[in-house]
Amino acid sequence: MAQQASDKPGASVVWRSQNDSEKDTQDLHSIISTPFLENGYIYGVCSYGQFRCLKEATGERLWETFVPTGGKEARWANAFIIKNGDRFFLFNEKGDLIIAKLSPSGYEEISRAHLLEPTNTAEKRHVVWSHPAFANRSVYARNDKEIVCALLAKQPAGN
Numbered sequence: 646m647a648q649q650a651s652d653k654p655g656a657s658v659v660w661r662s663q664n665d666s667e668k669d670t671q672d673l674h675s676i677i678s679t680p681f682l683e684n685g686y687i688y689g690v691c692s693y694g695q696f697r698c699l700k701e702a703t704g705e706r707l708w709e710t711f712v713p714t715g716g717k718e719a720r721w722a723n724a725f726i727i728k729n730g731d732r733f734f735l736f737n738e739k740g741d742l743i744i745a746k747l748s749p750s751g752y753e754e755i756s757r758a759h760l761l762e763p764t765n766t767a768e769k770r771h772v773v774w775s776h777p778a779f780a781n782r783s784v785y786a787r788n789d790k791e792i793v794c795a796l797l798a799k800q801p802a803g804n
Contacts, residue, residue, distance in 0.1 A: 675690060681726045690726075740760050740763055
């Protein structure tokens with residue numbers, strides 16, 4: 646983890662991985678999705694699908710789960726992380742849109758919807774590795790065959 650200097654161009658190392666292995670690590674080796682930094686904590690997906698929370702200041706891992714990335718270890722398993730109010734949208738490589746709360750105390754899944762089928766392959770599994778887009782209270786997601794739009798707004802009763 647690097648910290649940018651406030652008074653001049655440059656940065657300094659705050660902490661770095663203490664392990665040479667991308668698999669057996671306590672920190673975060675993010676490959677595809679961009680980690681999210683909030684209030685001194687880093688949320689991200691490590692290189693074998695571990696969804697983790699780290700302390701920004703020290704790199705200490707507070708928790709880890711495979712739930713949003715497929716439920717088990719898989720090389721390059723992924724979920725894109727998008728903040729929305731007090732919760733997060735996570736779009737995983739299985740084509741699922743997950744609404745979750747992320748905090749230093751853990752991962753809390755609120756809901757999950759399967760938006761589309763994975764059509765590409767990586768490490769002998771089917772994947773969707775395209776970041777979703779959001780506009781007009783909708784999510785737009787694509788694979789190699791189709792684009793889908795799902796409404797995120799609450800619908801009035803009876804509709």
